[in-house]
Amino acid sequence: MSIFTQHRRDEYEQPGRPFARPAAPAGDSTNRQVRAQIRRLRGTNTASRTAPPRTVPARQRVGARQLAQITTALSERDRLVLSHLMQHRFLSTHQLQAFVFTGHASRQAAARTTRRVLARLQRDGLIRPLERRIGGLEAGSTARIWQLAPAGARVLDPVAGRSWRTHQASPRFLQHSLAVAEAHLALQRGITADRQVTVQTEPLSWRRYTGPGGEAHLIRPDLAACVVGHDAEGVFEDRWFLEVDMGTESIPTVLAKCRRYQAYYRTGIEQADHGAFPRVLWILHGPRAVERHRALAWHLSRTSTLEQRLFRLTSAADLPTALWGSDAPSSPTTS
Secondary structure, three states: OOOOOOOOHHHOOEOOEOOOOOOOOOOOHHHHHHHHHHHHHHOOOOOOOOOOOOOOOOOOOOOHHHHHHHHHHOOHHHHHHHHHHHHHOOEEHHHHHHHHOOOOOOHHHHHHHHHHHHHHHHHOOOEEEOOOOOOHHHOOOOOOEEEEOHHHHHHHOOOHHHHOOOOOOOHHHHHHHHHHHHHHHHHHHOOEOOEEEEEEEOOOOOEEEEOOOOOEEEEOOOEEEEEEEEEOOEEEEEEEEEEEEOOOOOHHHHHHHHHHHHHHHHHOHHHHHHOOOOEEEEEEOOOOHHHHHHHHHHHHHOOOOOOHHHEEEEEOOOHHHHHHHHHOOOOOOOO
């Protein structure tokens, strides 16, 4: 336990291009072919197996009256989807399913419901998919990546939502955002009857402090978490600052961040507010995570100005064990 705590007929009925049904004797084979063609153009109750699915274009801009009608019809689950997207900026379909669509009879049922709800929220103009599909954390998966649309932001916060903007993020930023969401999910999966977890995402996870010369400083953990529960030894409270490292920053840069955490520790602000200082947990991602782990551990152990007990290193795969020890829940496989 840590001591720190989702062929139309009118195409032929255009002006100057009248659509007429060709005449032929009844019973003639040509007549049967024509009737079959007309049925295809008109459409039937049963969709053709070879025809592409009909898509409803998403609203690109939602007016105030439309938004009010949409907002009234939203469920608590719909709002939870929007809230998670506001917190993390980008989430995959699978991550949204894990965050929100729990309690279904099977993962397949949860996946179907997730896709249906996301498609409806997209049609209503509240969320938008990214143009690119990336694998990365989901190992070759083509799962869509979603972001909150301005109308969705206005549903959650009418004031702040006015300045909300969507954008196509860089692959590097996307990978980091999805990795942070995975860490959040690892924390959420640790919730049990005997253990409650509270998670702060950016910017609520940030901490401000004043340096020795009166200068303002800011540390920006990707996540801040508080774990409260009880075990054989009684009630406990663990606190964490989580930093997701994608292997894109140099080791001196990481050590400089560690020094800023230590400077904040020495102010005593966190201890005065919560009784303990969070342990800083570095979560290492990427193909060279093992080598980076060794290098960072070596530099940390030989930097005498850093207090070793403040910091801990782990890989993404070992994160549940780092958080929960032998009580680590198993991560569900993606359906």
